[in-house]
Structures are given as C-alpha cells and as structure tokens.
Amino acid sequence: MLALPPVLSDLIQRLSSLPGIGPKAAERLGLALLRRDLHEVQALADALLACRERVGDCPRCGCLSQDGELCAVCADGFRDGRLLCVVETALDAIALERGGGFKGRYHVLGGALSPLRGVLPEDLRIAQLLARIREESTQEVVLATNASPDGEATALYLKQELLALAQPEDALQAPLFVRITRLARGLPSGAQLDYADAATLHSALEHRTDF
Amino acid sequence: MRLERLRLKDFRNHEQTDVSFPPGIIVLTGPNGAGKSNLLEAIHYLSYLRSFRAGQDREVVRFGTPFAAVEAKLLDDAGRPFEARLVLKGGQRYVRLNGSDVTKFQDFIGRLASQFFYPGELALLTGDPGLRREVLDLELLRLKPALAPVYKQYHSALLQRNKTLKLIHPAPGQRRRDSGLDKALAAFTQQLVSAGTQIMRERRGLVGVVDGHFSPLYESLAPPGGEKVSLRYLSSVELSPDDQVAAHYAQRLAAAADKESTLRYTTVGPHRDDLGFILNDSYDLRRYGSQGQMRSAVLAFRLALCELSRLRLSDDPILLLDDALSEMDDERKKRLLKLCRSRSQVFISSASQREVELIAPLASAVYSVEQGQVRLVKG
Numbered sequence: 001m002l003a004l005p006p007v008l009s010d011l012i013q014r015l016s017s018l019p020g021i022g023p024k025a026a027e028r029l030g031l032a033l034l035r036r037d038l039h040e041v042q043a044l045a046d047a048l049l050a051c052r053e054r055v056g057d058c059p060r061c062g063c064l065s066q067d068g069e070l071c072a073v074c075a076d077g078f079r080d081g082r083l084l085c086v087v088e089t090a091l092d093a094i095a096l097e098r099g100g101g102f103k104g105r106y107h108v109l110g111g112a113l114s115p116l117r118g119v120l121p122e123d124l125r126i127a128q129l130l131a132r133i134r135e136e137s138t139q140e141v142v143l144a145t146n147a148s149p150d151g152e153a154t155a156l157y158l159k160q161e162l163l164a165l166a167q168p169e170d171a172l173q174a175p176l177f178v179r180i181t182r183l184a185r186g187l188p189s190g191a192q193l194d195y196a197d198a199a200t201l202h203s204a205l206e207h208r209t210d211f
Numbered sequence: 212m213r214l215e216r217l218r219l220k221d222f223r224n225h226e227q228t229d230v231s232f233p234p235g236i237i238v239l240t241g242p243n244g245a246g247k248s249n250l251l252e253a254i255h256y257l258s259y260l261r262s263f264r265a266g267q268d269r270e271v272v273r274f275g276t277p278f279a280a281v282e283a284k285l286l287d288d289a290g291r292p293f294e295a296r297l298v299l300k301g302g303q304r305y306v307r308l309n310g311s312d313v314t315k316f317q318d319f320i321g322r323l324a325s326q327f328f329y330p331g332e333l334a335l336l337t338g339d340p341g342l343r344r345e346v347l348d349l350e351l352l353r354l355k356p357a358l359a360p361v362y363k364q365y366h367s368a369l370l371q372r373n374k375t376l377k378l379i380h381p382a383p384g385q386r387r388r389d390s391g392l393d394k395a396l397a398a399f400t401q402q403l404v405s406a407g408t409q410i411m412r413e414r415r416g417l418v419g420v421v422d423g424h425f426s427p428l429y430e431s432l433a434p435p436g437g438e439k440v441s442l443r444y445l446s447s448v449e450l451s452p453d454d455q456v457a458a459h460y461a462q463r464l465a466a467a468a469d470k471e472s473t474l475r476y477t478t479v480g481p482h483r484d485d486l487g488f489i490l491n492d493s494y495d496l497r498r499y500g501s502q503g504q505m506r507s508a509v510l511a512f513r514l515a516l517c518e519l520s521r522l523r524l525s526d527d528p529i530l531l532l533d534d535a536l537s538e539m540d541d542e543r544k545k546r547l548l549k550l551c552r553s554r555s556q557v558f559i560s561s562a563s564q565r566e567v568e569l570i571a572p573l574a575s576a577v578y579s580v581e582q583g584q585v586r587l588v589k590g
Contacts, residue, residue, distance in 0.1 A: 113395060115374040121391035149367030149402070157398035202357035 008034070060132070062108030062125055063090045073097070073105055080104045082139040086129065086158060088112050088146060096144065104142070107132060112150040113157050121157065130161060133178060140179040147185055155182060184209075212324050212529050213556045214254060215292075216284040221273035222299075223249040224583040233590060235575035236551050239560040240567045246583045247560040251327070251531045253281045254558070257297050258325040258529075260304055260316055263332070268299050285323060288526050288555060295323055321353040324526050326513040329533035335512070336488060336505050337497055343486040347414050350421075350516060354523055358413060365406035365481065372399035373476045383473045400464055403480060408457040410481040411446055418444040418486060424515035431546045432539075433507040440496055440508050443487040447479045488512075506538060514550060527555040535559065536566055548573050 004012070008030055016026035033041055055064055058071035065071035073079060073093075083104025087093050093106040109124040133141065143158055145151035165176040186204030187196055196204070213234050219225040224246045239247040252271075255263050262271065272279040278300035286292050298305040306313040313319045335342055352358055375396045379387055422442040429440045444450070449459045463479045470478055488496035488508050496508055513530070521527040530551065536544050536559070544566070551557040552573060559574075561567055571577055576590025 113371075113398065115371055115378060115395065120378075121395055149364050150371075152364065153368065153371060153395075153398050153402050156401050157394055160394050160397060198356040199360045 057090075057108070061093075061106045062110060062128075063093050063106055078103075081136050083142070084129075084133065084136070084138045084140070085142040085144050087144050088151065088154070092144065092146075104140075105136075109145070109154065112145060112148070113154040114150045124154075126158070126161060129158075130165065133162075133165065133176065134173075138178055140181060143180065143182045147183075212288060212526055213286045214283055214529055215286055217250070217253065218280075218282040219250070219253050220278075220280040220282075221276040222253050222279040222281055223271055223273060225249060225253070225585075226273060226583055228583065228585050230578070230585045230587075232556070233575045234556050236548070236557045236559060236570065236573055238567055238570050238574045238577040239558060239580055239585075240564075240577060240588070241562065241580035243562050245580045246585075247562075247580045248329070248533050249583075250580065250585065251329075251533050251558055251560060254283070254325060254529065254531060255327055256299075257281050257283055257295055258323045259320055260297070260306065263327055263329060263533075267302070268304065269302050271299055283323070288521075295319075317352075317359075321349060324353070324520055324524075324528035325531055326517050326528045327531035327533065328510050328513050328535045329531075330506075330535075330537075332509050332513075333502075333505055335509050340483075340485040344481070344484065346516075347417060347486060350519070351413055351417055353520070354417070355413065358409070361406050361409050364402060365410055368399050368402035368406060369477055369480070369482060372396065372403055375399055376471055376475045376477070380472050380475050383475065386472060400461070403477070404457055404460050404464070407480045408460055411444075411448060411450060411460070411484065412453065412456055414481065414484070415444040415446070415450050418442050421512070421515045421519055424518040425511050428511035428514050428518075428550070429507060431550070432511050432543055434501070434503045434540075434543070438504065439491055440500075440504070440511075441489050441492065442512070443489050445485040445487040446481075447483050503538065507543075510535065510547070517554060521555075530554055530557040532557065532559045534561060536561060536570075537563065541569070544569060 003009075011033070012023075012026045012030040015021055015029050016023050018026075021029070033044075036044075054067050056066075056068060057063070058065035058074055059068065060070055060074045063071040063073060065074075069075070080103045083102075084107055085093075085096065085102060085104055086107045086109060087096065088109055088111055090108050093108060096102055096106070107125070107129050109126065109129070111119050111124055113119060113121060113124065132138065141158075141162055143155040145154045145158075159180055162178055162180050165178065168175055184207050185200075186207055187193070187200065193201070214232050216231045217228070218230075219228040222228075228250070239250060241247050252262055252264065256271070261268075278298055280299075281297045283295050284292065285295065293309050294307075295309075296307040304316070306316065306319055308319060308322065335346070348362065352362070375392060379389070379392050379396060381387060425442050426439065433440070448456065448463050450456055460480070464477075467478050488500075488505075490496045490499055490504075496505060500508070517528050517530055532551075536547065539547065548570060551559070559570060561570070567577065571589065574590070577588045579586050579588050
C-alpha cells in the first residue's frame with residue numbers, strides 16, 4: 001500500500017474525527033485541500049481559529065455569540081422582552097428562529113435533566129434563568145424542551161421553580177407571577193393523516209384547538 | 212391470522228422443513244423428541260422473537276450449523292397475505308417483514324399474533340409477576356399503540372427517580388440536603404404519576420375485558436367442582452374512583468418516602484402490580500388451586516386473549532397447543548376441541564395415538580413428525 005506523507009495522514013486522521021466524516025470523506029477533503037491555493041487554505045485555517053477563539057455562549061441567554069458580546073437575538077431591541085423561550089441547546093433556538101414567528105428571547109439550559117447520565121439541576125443554567133425572569137420582568141415562559149422523557153421531566157422541574165417565584169423564600173423579594181406554557185404536540189404541517197403514527201395522532205387530538 | 216406455509220432451516224432438529232397448512236385444527240403427531248414442539252416453537256419464535264422454552268437463542272441453531280431460519284407465509288383475517296422471516300445467527304436475530312428489514316423489534320412483535328399453551332406454561336401463574344405484567348402490556352400495546360410513549364415515559368421516570376433517590380440517600384437511611392435534587396425527585400414523581408396512572412387504568416380496563424371472556428372459558432375447561440375463577444388487576448394503588456387514581460398514587464408515593472429512604476428505589480406503581488387469578492372471589496388460585504385448576508386457568512386465559520384480539524382487532528391469533536390435552540379427561544378434551552373449532556387456526560401436538568384419534572375427525576389436517584421430517588397423513 002502506498003504510504004501517505006506523515007503530515008497528510010495526520011490531517012486526514014484529524015478530519016475523520018469530525019462528526020459525519022468517515023475515513024473516505026476525510027481522505028477526499030485532505031487531498032482537495034492540498035490542491036487549493038495557499039491563500040485559500042490560509043483563509044480556512046484563519047476562519048477555524050477565529051471561530052474557535054471568538055465564538056462562545058451569549059452571556060445572557062447561552063445562545064451562540066461573538067467576542068463575549070450579546071447574541072443577535074439578545075441585542076435586538078425589537079424583541080419582546082416579556083416573552084422567554086427555554087430550550088435545551090443553542091441548536092434548538094436556531095431551529096425555532098428558522099421557523100420564524102417567535103418575537104421573544106431565548107434561554108439555553110445546556111441540556112436536559114438526567115441524573116442517570118449525570119446531569120443534575122445544578123448543571124443546567126436554571127439559576128441564570130430565574131435571575132433573568134426577575135431582571136427582565138418576564139411575563140410568559142415557553143417551555144420548549146424536547147418531547148422526550150428527559151425533556152418532559154426538565155419542563156416539570158422548571159414548572160416547580162417558576163411557580164416558586166410566586167412565593168419567594170426571601171421576604172424582601174416581590175412575588176412574581178409568570179405564565180407558563182409548553183410547546184404544542186401534534187401533526188407536522190403538511191402531513192397526511194394516514195402517515196402519522198398512532199402516538200402523534202393521539203396527541204394531536206388531545207391538544208386540538210378551536211377553529 | 213393463518214399460517215399458510217412454514218419453512219425451517221436448521222431450526223433445532225429440523226434440517227430442512229417446508230410444509231403448507233390449511234386453516235382450522237391441525238394435528239401434529241409423532242413420538243417424543245421427534246420435533247413436534249420444535250415446530251410450534253418456531254412459530255412462537257416468529258411471533259414473539261423468542262422461545263417459550265428457557266435458554267439462549269444459539270441453542271435453537273441445529274448443532275454444527277451456522278444459522279437457523281424460520282420463514283412463514285401468512286394470511287391475516289382480512290385476507291391480506293404477508294411474509295415474515297427470522298434468522299438466528301451467532302446469538303443475533305435478524306427479522307424481515309415482507310422483504311424489508313425490521314430494526315425495531317417492538318414494532319414487529321404482535322404482528323404475527325399467536326397464543327400458546329404447553330405444560331410448562333404454569334409458570335405464567337406461579338412464576339414472577341413480571342411475566343404476567345409483560346403479557347398484559349404486550350396485549351395493551353397491540354390494542355392501543357398510542358400507549359407506547361406513555362410506557363417509555365414511565366420507564367424513564369422510574370429509572371431517573373430511582374437514581375435520584377440514590378443521590379438523595381447516599382446510604383440507606385442517610386439523607387443529603389439538596390433542594391435541587393428534591394425538586395428533581397418531585398419532577399420525576401409527577402412524571403411517574405402521570406404516566407403510571409394511565410398504565411394502571413388501562414391495564415385494569417384490559418383485565419376487566421379479558422375476565423369477561425375468561426370466566427365462561429374457565430368454567431367449560433376446569434375439572435368438575437363448580438369453583439369460579441376470575442381475573443383481577445392487583446395494584447398497590449387504589450384504582451377507584453377513576454378520577455382519583457393519580458391522587459391516590461401520589462399519596463401512596465408520599466407515604467412510602469420513609470421506606471424509600473432505606474430501600475432507595477420506587478416501591479409503588481405499575482411496575483409492582485400483578486394480575487391475580489382469584490378462586491371463588493376470595494382466594495389466590497396460585498396458593499389454593501390444584502394443578503388441574505391452574506392448567507385450566509392458564510389455558511382459559513390464553514383463549515380469552517385470542518377472543519379479545521379477534522373482537523377488537525379482527526385478528527384471531529394462531530393458537531399453539533403443545534401437548535395440552537394430555538392431563539384432561541375426555542369430557543374436557545371434547546369441550547376444548549369444540550372451542551378450537553371456532554378459531555382461525557389451531558396447532559395441536561400430541562404423542563398419544565388415542566388422543567389423535569379423538570381429534571382427527573375435527574381436524575382439517577394431520578401431520579406426522581419424525582426426526583425433523585414433517586409428512587401429511589390426512590387432509
């Protein structure tokens with residue numbers, strides 16, 4: 001077998017450690033990079049480094065942001081600050097943004113409650129969430145954790161915390177009453193009824209709305 | 212449901228078997244160890260993806276061969292044909308339905324509906340309550356597939372709750388003060404109660420319906436004596452009135468907090484419930500019943516499940532009776548056969564020539580099985 005130059009095989013190995021990239025794809029990528037102009041490869045390397053160094057969590061909501069500044073949603077003055085949508089990961093917020101139509105802000109928990117996998121309440125950004133609700137005088141919290149068992153348990157946990165805001169232990173704190181909502185569950189739009197699975201149909205019927 | 216054709220390859224002592232079956236009662240006859248039960252076991256395997264005998268998948272593969280295969284052409288009660296195939300190889304199961312690979316076995320189990328009875332089946336009555344819960348849950352999920360996520364929710368909540376209990380109580384009786392963990396426990400408890408309540412109510416409803424079919428079946432199959440046996444869902448939670456079940460469940464969990472601080476797992480809920488066989492409305496059949504009564508009860512239970520499936524799903528399961536008649540008197544044998552005549556397809560195995568003669572007039576076909584060879588004798 002033809003041995004690759006060590007530097008190239010090192011690159012290929014590193015590329016193949018990325019999600020969704022197998023050894024074959026890594027080889028193709030590595031060889032393609034070799035054929036690019038030096039300045040293009042330099043630009044790619046710079047972009048990788050810049051991303052790694054400058055992109056982080058938004059200090060307020062936990063979504064992705066640059067240089068430790070507020071993310072685009074938090075910085076957007078036209079957003080409805082009274083509406084807060086709680087999601088498990090930044091990816092979930094991006095998905096909701098793509099859907100459009102949501103005018104409030106987000107809060108990323110950084111996962112879902114799962115003692116079995118070692119994720120305890122203190123590992124999630126819950127204290128930050130409660131602090132935000134106080135500071136931003138939030139009126140409605142949309143619990144948009146996944147419909148999975150863990151996501152459901154996380155929503156139940158948050159509900160307790162949110163209800164507890166109405167009866168603060170600290171006598172100096174004013175009681176807060178927030179509306180708690182949960183994403184609806186049912187048919188995907190454009191879906192045909194006979195293709196939906198039984199559980200989805202059941203849930204769609206249960207959560208039907210006035211028309 | 213009807214099995215039209217069955218092909219076996221290296222399944223126990225069946226090296227190559229290819230046999231077609233008519234509807235109605237089918238008799239398998241032959242000496243002990245000839246392969247009658249193995250044939251029924253193959254059908255059961257394809258239905259439940261496991262044996263009714265104890266043991267490992269690899270024991271099924273004929274000694275010295277690489278894999279075993281079971282292939283079936285079936286006809287559901289609406290007359291739609293379908294094909295199922297199972298390959299057992301190196302301790303792995305590979306399933307195909309109508310030519311496509313099946314990856315989620317749960318979706319497949321119950322597609323080929325069957326009910327079975329064999330002498331060792333008394334374990335259903337005398338063995339672990341988990342066996343009885345499993346039978347109920349399997350039936351419930353066939354009737355109401357929408358319950359699958361509820362079971363998933365319950366199972367997850369139970370495991371998470373048990374883990375949380377172990378974190379709150381690092382050792383029996385010890386307690387860590389952590390308001391986060393306390394709230395997590397409360398969240399999992401809520402999840403447990405909401406899913407668990409649904410499961411308990413559904414199971415109780417199912418047991419009620421099955422009991423309606425069971426009691427008359429038991430009466431016609433049981434040894435003379437006039438005892439009455441009925442089914443009851445035995446729950447650790449009070450299940451009436453209907454709208455109070457969740458509240459009762461939550462109360463029972465709250466009351467068990469002390470016990471849970473020592474045991475560090477969840478002691479109340481559907482995962483601890485049981486299906487009771489009750490003699491004369493008050494005694495546990497398992498403790499006070501005779502062998503004959505218990506056999507009749509299990510057989511009547513299986514027949515009741517067939518009836519339920521026929522009525523609710525328009526799908527009469529294939530009934531597999533492995534040496535089921537041997538301990539019955541002639542009168543009850545006749546009654547059982549009469550019940551079998553109204554079913555879509557029933558396989559009866561017997562090593563007794565006298566028994567075969569009794570069944571043959573009612574049977575649509577008789578096969579002899581010898582050393583893994585199946586031969587049509589009559590039909």
